Amino acid sequence: MYKIFINEYPLVITDNEQDFFEGGNYRMVDDTPEAIATAIETLEKSVKLSAPFGLMVMCEDANRTFAAFSKPYEKITAAGGLVYNEKAELLLILRQGKWDLPKGKVDEGETIPEAAVREVQEECSIDRIQLGPLLTQTFHTYILDNRKVLKTTHWYRMLAKDYRRMSPQLEENITELKWFNPEELDLQSLDTYNSIRELLRENR
Numbered sequence: 001m002y003k004i005f006i007n008e009y010p011l012v013i014t015d016n017e018q019d020f021f022e023g024g025n026y027r028m029v030d031d032t033p034e035a036i037a038t039a040i041e042t043l044e045k046s047v048k049l050s051a052p053f054g055l056m057v058m059c060e061d062a063n064r065t066f067a068a069f070s071k072p073y074e075k076i077t078a079a080g081g082l083v084y085n086e087k088a089e090l091l092l093i094l095r096q097g098k099w100d101l102p103k104g105k106v107d108e109g110e111t112i113p114e115a116a117v118r119e120v121q122e123e124c125s126i127d128r129i130q131l132g133p134l135l136t137q138t139f140h141t142y143i144l145d146n147r148k149v150l151k152t153t154h155w156y157r158m159l160a161k162d163y164r165r166m167s168p169q170l171e172e173n174i175t176e177l178k179w180f181n182p183e184e185l186d187l188q189s190l191d192t193y194n195s196i197r198e199l200l201r202e203n204r
Contacts, residue, residue, distance in 0.1 A: 005140040010054035073150035079116035094176035132157035
């Protein structure tokens with residue numbers, strides 16, 4: 001299954017019938033280029049509603065349909081972390097007024113895990129990080145200089161081993177760093193992105 005966030009709304013591409021039954025507010029989309037293009041346009045032009053909704057493409061081969069979906073987009077690979085301290089508290093960053101997780105683009109010549117650690121260290125000034133397992137990937141689209149971009153972000157669990165000099169990277173528009181108890185974090189009211197909200201919900 002692929003869940004691509006377009007303008008904060010999910011477009012699900014799946015070949016698993018169980019995803020259909022668990023779809024909730026998802027509306028079905030035919031597995032044709034024309035129908036998927038219309039679905040993308042619908043989500044791009046949608047305004048926020050009080051009740052969230054998404055679209056679902058039920059298909060025979062999710063990988064093939066996702067590859068077709070991806071063709072018009074410029075691809076960017078990114079990596080980041082769900083960073084915890086010794087108290088099992090989770091680190092969130094305040095970037096451009098929204099709570100987010102530390103992440104960034106993979107540079108040429110570095111591996112995805114290397115990029116994940118580097119981005120956390122740069123954005124949070126954490127001196128030592130223990131890299132944990134890959135948790136998941138998220139997908140979202142946006143427009144950059146009139147180009148359509150599809151970003152795939154690889155998320156790792158991490159442990160901050162030394163964060164005594166922790167501080168936000170102001171040049172990346174990060175203004176605050178804060179540790180949260182994951183069990184007490186109110187995800188429904190948290191001012192964050194839907195993709196981040198779902199990621200946190202699935203990895204408490």
